[in-house]
Amino acid sequence: MKRLILTLAFVVAAAGTPAFGQQSTGVRVEFQGPGGHSFGAYGRVSALHAAARTVILLQKALPAGSYQITNLTGGNSVNAIASDGIIELKLTARNAKAYDALVAAVTKAAEEGAAAENAFRGVKAGDLTAGAPATVRSIVTRF
Amino acid sequence: MTRHPYPRALVATATVLLATIVVGASQDGPPPGQAGTRATIPAPVVAAAEKIATDPQVMALVKDQSTDAAAKARWNQFLELVRIPSPPRQEHLKAAEIHRRLVNELGFTPDEVMTRADGVIPASDTNIVDGLPVYNACVVIKGSYAGRADAQHYKGQFPKVLVEGHIDVVNPEELPKSGDPSIRIKLQPYAQPVVATPEELAAIPDELSFDARGRVIENDKYATASKVFANAREAEAGGGVRIYVPGYGDMMPSSSNAFVLAAAMKKHKIKPVYDIWICGTAGEEGKGNLAGVKQLYGFDQKAGTGSNPLNIVANFGLEGGGIVNFVGSYRFEMKFKAPFARPNGPSAPAAMAAAIAKIAEVKTPTDLKPGAPKTTYTVGRASCEPPPRPGMGVPSCSLEVDMRSTRKETLEDIRNAIEPAFQAGASAENARHGRKDGSAEGITLELMWYGLRPAYVAESVDNVAVHAGLQSGIQLGAINAPFVSDGSGSLNDNVPAHTGVPTYQFTLASSAAGAGGHAFWEWGTRGAPAIEVARMHRVLTAALIVSGFHAADGTVVPPAVGPIGKRTRDTVR
Known part of the structure; x- marks a missing residue:
């Protein structure tokens, strides 16, 4: 039901601004965390885990057909906690307003994905690990 | 027993600092010196440690390395090597530079360099691991044993003691496709927060400079980076900087100093009985899958067995740890x-x-x-x-x-x-x-x-590597008693231990502080050079206890172990 309501909301947003043409561009969601040794620094947050959590949230937040994941990448070594995670998506909407709504939904999902990872590892904004920020943070950009 | 030459407080402090670096950044073992199981050191090993540690030739080496010029040479070599990127299975640039230095600057002949540019060790039966060549860098200190009429060997290989530290580093993930691959070494005052993103790291204005030959330029930035401190608190108060470079904590200072020790042994004509190989090993990190030691020990991953084709009788790892249990x-x-x-x-x-x-x-x-x-x-x-x-x-x-x-x-x-x-x-x-x-x-x-x-759980802490490792520490004041930690770790040592070759670990590094191992913000601050020298003294003593040693007075300390190394399958070549 939630998904249906979301879909309807996007449809309404799109219908409300018929003067604009279809929007279809890329969005990059970047996650940054502290990383570290997979064993020695175990317990730190993972930017890649946050990115994966976000993908699952996106499946619930975005209408089917409105997005396509074109990349999911991150980390630098099998024995290191990933300090970075990147999701690249192609968003498609009927008009600019609907497109902005999609980007807002992606941004919200990214924040929630990072928050879920931070909560799982019990860290909050301002916490430090060995002097570095302990949390995973997200940023969304269009490309 | 001769009193150890280093103030106990200095070595103890160094041990705590090492534990900080090692546990936080570089390896998985417990802190060295932690109480555990008592080893029973044989009397000949105790006597050998005292004889070797106080030998005039050994002491001349130690004195030589204790000068300001030697400390500077070690520091510069570390800075010049650590900036060469060396991702696991792509260590050829760093191995090539080590090979070049061994022959052109550190006094070795090409025949004493035991590894080739193409990654082949002719005597090994395992030159390809996971489908790729292995870029180890090894040099030999020749012993006298092969010249004996009664010398024993395994398929033509006389006994060897291996001292090794890995030269691969987690970051960067890959070698750059083009352009200058060198890593920029950034300097940041302690007053500023640790960087939060790679972009912040790249934006730090202060960095070390190198000339076209890769030599560090000794400018004001170099002077700042070269300041020596005991710990982070003193560094912060005394104008120290965080030196950001992958490999600072894991583990290029120790691996670089291994080759300094090799050159010093050559210079001071240190003569073992068995050969001693000193190696920078490939593939300890990431998907390296322990390729370097798998080549040296002929380890077949599918069979789970090691042929020990080089006939190594004991192993010393330089990543720290002091452990005997290795969990897979x-x-x-x-x-x-x-x-x-x-x-x-x-x-x-x-x-x-x-x-x-x-x-x-x-x-x-x-x-x-x-x-x-x-x-x-x-x-x-x-x-x-x-x-x-x-x-x-x-x-x-x-x-x-x-x-x-x-x-x-x-x-x-x-x-x-x-x-x-x-x-x-x-x-x-x-x-x-x-x-x-x-x-x-x-x-x-x-x-x-x-x-x-491969995993290995020791049935006993008593073996020749542990005995030599502990007794050298006791002799030189680094530890008080022959205890081995009950902890476990995951190191290069997994392979020799699983193959049956005794192994022990210590370090040749000295860092005042550091963090960020395996992350983009890996950093360290220079520690006391005297600690490096004390550690070189210990590693040298331990290796010579096992290999045997021709002392300055003409007597011979016999090898502490027999001439045929353990293996779990036969060599095929």
Whole structure:
């Protein structure tokens, strides 16, 4: 039901601004965390885990057909906690307003994905690990 | 017993600092010096330690290394080597520079360099590991043993003692495709916060400079970076800087100093009985899969056996630890493949994300219970093939997962918890699109790579490497009593230990502080050069106890172990 309501909301947003043409561009969601040794620094947050959590949230937040994941990448070594995670998506909407709504939904999902990872590892904004920020943070950009 | 020449407080402080660096950044073993099981040191080893540690030739080497000029030479070599990128399985640039220095600057002949530019050690039966050449860098200090009429050998190989430290570093992940590959070494005052992003690191204005030959330029930045401190507090108060460079903590200072020690042994005509090989080893990190030591010990991953083709009788690792138990780890690379690259239908990145998201929810005994056997996992790396054309889907995605535990049982538990998540991710994505697993339109799973660090649990702490490692420390005041930690670790030492070759670990590094190991913000601050010298003295003493030693007074300290090394299969060559 939630998904249906979301879909309807996007449809309404799109219908409300018929003067604009279809929007279809890329969005990059970047996650940054502290990383570290997979064993020695175990317990730190993972930017890649946050990115994966976000993908699952996106499946619930975005209408089917409105997005396509074109990349999911991150980390630098099998024995290191990933300090970075990147999701690249192609968003498609009927008009600019609907497109902005999609980007807002992606941004919200990214924040929630990072928050879920931070909560799982019990860290909050301002916490430090060995002097570095302990949390995973997200940023969304269009490309 | 002769009193040790180093103030106990200095060495004890150094030990605490090492523990900080090692546990926080560079390896998995417990802090050295931690109480555990008492070893019984044989009287000949005690006598050998005293004889060797106080030998005039050895002491001349120590005195030579204690000068300001020697400290500067060590420091400069470290800075010049650590900036050469050396991802696991791509260590050829750093190995080549070590080879060049050994012959052109450190006094060795080409015949004494035992490794080739193409990665081949002619006497090994395992020159290709995981399908790739192995870029170790090894030099020999020739012993006298091969010249004896009664010398024994294994298939032509006379006994050797191996001293090794790895030269691969987690970052950068890959060598750059073009341009100058050198890593920029950034300097940041302690008053500023540790960088939070790679962009912040890149924006730090102060960095070390190098000339066209790769020599560090001794300007004001170099002077700042070269200041020596006892700890982070003193560094902060005294104008110290964080020196950001991958490999500072894990573990180029120690590996670089191994070659300084080799050159000093050559210069001071230190004469062992058995050969001593000093190696910078490849492939300790990441997907390196311990390739360097697998070549040296002829380790066949599928069979789980080592042929020890070089006839190594004892091993000394330079990554720190002082442990005898080596727990294995499991590492997987899994590929999620979409049946066709169309934008609709089951998605490879979504399937991989579903798997990662399931793994991310796993709690290990470490998460659940204080004091439980340390058990860890991480999805270390993920990547996807780009869509072949705009508008098409992603053909495949791969993830790499690492699992470790200090106990075999909990390691199996964590594997059993995580391994099903790979298929569960694929199944979830198939189900989301109404596809059945195994159908032509479903996501499929493929095992791309399986990494193994063979486990070893010591039945006894008493072996020649442990005895030499402990007694050299007791002789020189680094430790008080012959205790071996009951902890476990995962190091290069897994391979020799599993093959039956005794092994022990210490370090040749000296850092005042450091953090960020395996991360983009790995940094350190220079520690006291005297600590490096004390550690060189200890490692030299330990290696010579095992190899045997022609003392300055003309007597011979006999080898502490027989001439045929252990192995778990025969060499095939």
